[in-house]
Amino acid sequence: MAADIRQLLLAAFEVEHHEHIAAIRGALGSATPDWNDVFRRAHSLKGAARAVDLPAVEAVAHRLETLFERVRNGASALDRDGANAVHLALDRIESYVAGLKDGAGPDMPGDALAALGRYLGLHGLAPEASAPPAASRAPVAAPVAAAPAPKAPPEPAESGAAILRVPGEAVEALARASHDLASTLAAQAPAAEGLARLARLARDLRAGAEVLAAGAETERPELRAFAARLGSFAREAAELSRRQGAATSAIEAAAVRVHAGAERLALVPAETVLGPLARSIRETAREQGREVDLDLQGLDLPVERGTLQALKDPLLHALRNALSHGWQQPELRRAAGKPEALGLGLEVAVRGSRLQVTVSDDGPGPDLTRIEAAARARGLLAPEGPADSETLLRLVFEPGFSTAEAVDTLSGRGYGLSVAADAARQLLGSVRLEPREPAGTALVFSLPLSAARRSLLLVEAGGRTYALPGGVVERLLRLERAGLPLAMGRTILRHGAGDAATSHPVTDLAEILGPVSAAPDPGNPGGAPPDPGILTAVLLRAGGGRLALAVDRLHDVRSLLVLPAPSFGSDPGLVAGTAVLPGDVPVLVLDPEGLAARAAVTSAVVSAGTMAQAPRSTTASRATARATILVVDDSITTRTLEKGILEAAGYRVVVCVDGQDALDRLRAEIEPVDLVLADVEMPRLDGFGLLKALRADGRFARLPTILMTSRGDAEDVARGLDLGADAYLTKQKFDQRQLLDTIGQLL
Structure with a gap:
């Protein structure tokens, strides 16, 4: 039982120590570190290590705590040597914890304690003063000469529940x-x-x-x-x-x-697989006596583990290559206005439908002259004739290509970038080398997010079949069109319930795609037209929100191999790849982000409309003609115009000058109000604020409210509908009959 409890504690410690170390590293890279938080992190790390009986970690954490306490109190500043000692200590802790098996780990190298001890000694605190306070605890490695660097540690566990392995x-x-x-x-x-x-x-x-x-x-x-x-x-x-x-x-x-x-x-998270690369390259830099500042970005991004594993070795080669070719003597960097430490970067990001991984440095940049000379010497270029920079930067990926003068532990054999190119091809992607501004080099991997078998939803639109990535599909819907509201000329879908419900205009997939080529539907060649009374739609997560797409039919979900998009005949902004159905029938895999962007453009040019149910009869409209309407607008001209139109139609009209005036009048219950017609941009309280206040008040939660404004952007329309507006009209397309029809439909 005690062993089980300790295993649980160790699992929790794996998560906790990653959080503390990440926070400390983040502070070291910040222009204005919060040293109180850094000190607290080191103190918590020490206490957590003591709780799970890891005295080696506790000793290093205690010395870190001592260092940060002096920095926090202003007794000393953390210079480059101190930062290097801290990074070494954090790397050693991570390596030690990653190597734990059944609660026991390898010996902790003494170089971290030694480095911290030397630094503290130089800054007025004897290393002995920072020894861990618990004399009765198990002995730890003494601060002696640096031990050999540990081998690359095993992959860290993924966040708290990593004890379970799932095929x-x-x-x-x-x-x-x-x-x-x-x-x-x-x-x-x-x-x-x-x-x-x-x-x-x-x-x-x-x-x-x-x-x-x-x-x-x-x-x-x-x-x-x-x-x-x-x-x-x-x-x-x-x-x-x-x-x-x-x-x-x-x-x-x-x-x-x-x-x-x-x-x-x-x-x-990319950190799960790529995190150890940072420790490895820092260790290599220490072995070479070179100072580096490593900037990691986007490692919290969730990525398929197989893709990360395929990238791990190529990225390590790329980082070592950057350390080799980007390195300059400190005096040269100072003369160029750069910090003495070489800046290395590793960034993981999603750009549209592609995964982009970038390794960068702030060194001198690609030496095109040496690249050209090496290419001509190897016969990759004609002995004479011009060579543009783009061609030269492609040649560096040839196997065995190198501009290094000698082979060393970092480079010189010419296979690092070749390995990167092979990995990119295997993942159906590409890699390029490019100069950075103002100085340096970037190696950029561009990979499809789905470079393997993927779950795809097959849909039909415009008589053709397309595939949508299954991971972004949130709901599949078949609804009667007659019961759905309209806004800005488009059908609206409500997603969720209660206050959490959101509104999404429906965009026809065939309308977005236009003439994009695709395969005819293999399961329904020349099939019957869809029922016009039924809306068949797919709700996707895309563009930072949700996108509702109307389709003709929903087919099945299949696991298919996604290949690169065709090089011609397709819109690269909309097509993420190609899948092949049984019978060698190709279908285009659509890019949700591209669809969302194109749908936003389509919505922006749609004329203003209303949100309403099925049309009401003229008799029903007359029956509501004596209803009271509250007109809210800060423009006296607009108020007068709207009041005249509504009174001519037989309505009783009350006017207010802004949202706060209207809210006060409604709460005072001076007269019963059947409908509110409000502007959006008003002083004190705008139309959105008025609408929010009305929906939060039980007395007015169901009071029909129309927003009428010059703000016709799709985002404003969506915001108004999400807040509970029953209709949204724009003044640019003002139509008196449209206004009266909308009011008649709501009353």
Whole structure:
């Protein structure tokens, strides 16, 4: 039992020590470190190490704590030597913890304690004064001469639950199952709609039977009994429909959670695999007697583990190459206005539908003259004739190509960049070498996010089949168009419930794609046209939000190999790759980010519209003509115009000069108000603020509210609808009939 408890404590310590070390490293790279927080981190690290009985870590953490206390109190400043000693100590702690097996680890090298001890001694504190206070604890490595550098440590555990190893095949199977579940739920939508229609039909039949029974000249017991049975049937159908709706909503929510869980299992933070590279390159720099400042960015980005593993060795080669070719003597760097330490960078980022990994340095940059000379010597270029920089920078990826004068432990054999190019090709990507501004070199890997078999949702639009990455699909929908609202001329989907609900304009996928080529639908060649009364849509996570796409049909979810996009005949902004269906039928894999960007452009040019249900009859409009409308606008001209139009249509009109004035009047309950027509840009309280206040007040939560403004951007429209506006009109496209029709539909 004690062993089990210690294993749990060690698992927690793995997570905690990573957090403290990352925070300390971040502070060292900051222009204004919070030394109080740094000191607290070292103190917490020491206490955590003591709690899990790791005296070697505790000793180093204690000496770090002593150092940071002096810096925090202003007794000394942390210079370059001190920062190097701290980085060495942090690397040693990480290596030691990563090598733990069954609670025991390798010997902690003494160089970290020695380096910290020397630094403290030079700054007025004897190393002995910083020894750990617990004399009875197990002995630790003494601060003697530096021990040999440890070999590259094992990969660190991934965040707290890393004790469980899950096969990749199991993760893929779970992802496919989650998509199958989503497809099955989408197929159930017509059944739920049919059940609701059945309940309405039974209610209508019951009402008709009761009318017949009441109008019969003689007593008709059988009619009354029939009406009673229809009543029971109607109640049963209504209750069944209600339960079906509640169960479907619960299952959909569970399916979303399963999908998110499967996605998290397939992806790991880049730090998980690439984190050890930082320790390795710092160790190499120490061996070479070179000072480096290592800048790591984007390592918290979730990436598929297989991609990271394939990149690990090439990136280590690239970092070593940067350390070799980017290195300059300190006096040369000072003369160029650079810090003495070589700046190395490793950045992981997502650009559109591609993963971009960059290794950079701030050294002298590519030496095109030496590259050209080496290329001509190897016969890669003609002995004479010009060579442009782009051609020269491609040649460095040739196997065996090197500009180094001699072979050493860092470079000279000419295979580092060749390894990088091979890895990029295997991942169906590319790599390029380019100069940086104002100085330095960057090696940039550009890889498809899906360079392997991927779960793809197949959809049909415009009579052609396309694939969408399954990882971004949030919901599949089939809804009756008649019951959906409109805004800015587009159908609106509401996602979520209550205050958390958001509104998303629906964009037709065929409209975005235009003439983009794709394969005809293999399962339905020349199939029947889709039902115009039913909206079939896919809700995607894209562009930092959600995108609702209308499609003709939803097909199945398949795990397919994603290949690079065709080099011609397709829009690179919309197409992320190609997949091949059985029978050698190609389909284009669409880029969700590109679709979101194109949909935003499409929405921006759509004329202003209203949000409304099905049109109401003229009689119904007249019935509401004496309703009271509150007009809220800070422009006297606009208020007067709107008041005149509404009063001419038979409405009673009350005006207010801004949102706060309107809110005060409504709360005072001076008169009953049936609808609010408000501007957005107003002093004191704007239209968005007024709408938010109304929806938060139980008395006005359902009060119909129309926003009418000159702000017609898609973002403003979405914000207004998300806050609960019933309609959004723009003044640039003002149409008196449109305004009156919208009001008539809402009252």
